[in-house]
């Protein structure tokens with residue numbers, strides 16, 4: 001097997017999370033191996049974004065253990081970024097009134113290795129030439145696809161060990177979705193672990209090594225991308 005197997009980078013055990021009295025995640029356990037692309041699928045309200053928010057420190061879990069890179073996950077967002085987890089959030093959340101370059105600099109605001117930051121800037125510009133062309137333009141003037149590119153590039157500027165993405169294909173034309181998926185593949189090939197939340201199950205399953213399916217707060221299925229793609233009941237039962 002490849003180096004992807006066996007070397008667990010993220011381990012989630014019996015995680016629960018709630019909003020007030022409403023349980024959004026109920027006792028889920030899963031793992032991600034270093035170098036893998038793991039997809040988390042599920043219909044609206046399954047708890048996917050809540051899971052990523054627990055992993056990025058934006059939402060406090062009510063129970064369970066999370067370990068990352070051999071240690072318990074710290075509690076605060078900035079500590080989690082320092083440990084090597086970066087999130088591309090639902091709805092992109094770029095700053096409309098900052099330029100593309102300023103948005104990118106926010107992604108690396110916790111770093112002070114100037115020369116390496118410059119290298120990473122060149123790397124994301126190479127990945128997304130459109131961003132370099134538009135580097136002095138306000139984020140809010142970018143197209144939807146360009147905003148998604150900026151959100152991914154900003155996530156990479158933290159130089160994460162694991163990049164988490166929440167619905168990167170949402171609202172984008174099929175050709176742009178394909179470009180985003182190709183980009184995720186090349187990010188993975190460069191050694192970054194990827195945890196991908198998607199409603200576009202087919203695209204995600206084609207891309208990923210393994211996937212989990214969530215339904216109302218639980219993990220209800222898991223398998224390799226190939227296995228789940230071949231499962232005729234999956235779409236009907238859980239993905240609408």
Ligand SMILES: Nc1ncnc2c1ncn2[C@@H]1O[C@H](COP(=O)(O)OP(=O)(O)OP(=O)(O)O)[C@@H](O)[C@H]1O
Pocket residue numbers: 019022023024042043044045046047048049050051199
């Ligand atoms: N801020 C919040 N306050 C209260 N309830 C919330 C909040 N955010 C999410 N929820 C609830 O938690 C549950 C899980 O929501 P979550 O956003 O994690 O689902 P999701 O799988 O990301 O869905 P989608 O595919 O629509 O993005 C839902 O029942 C939702 O209504």
Ligand SMILES: [Mg+2]
Pocket residue numbers: 048049050090166
């Ligand atoms: Mg969501």
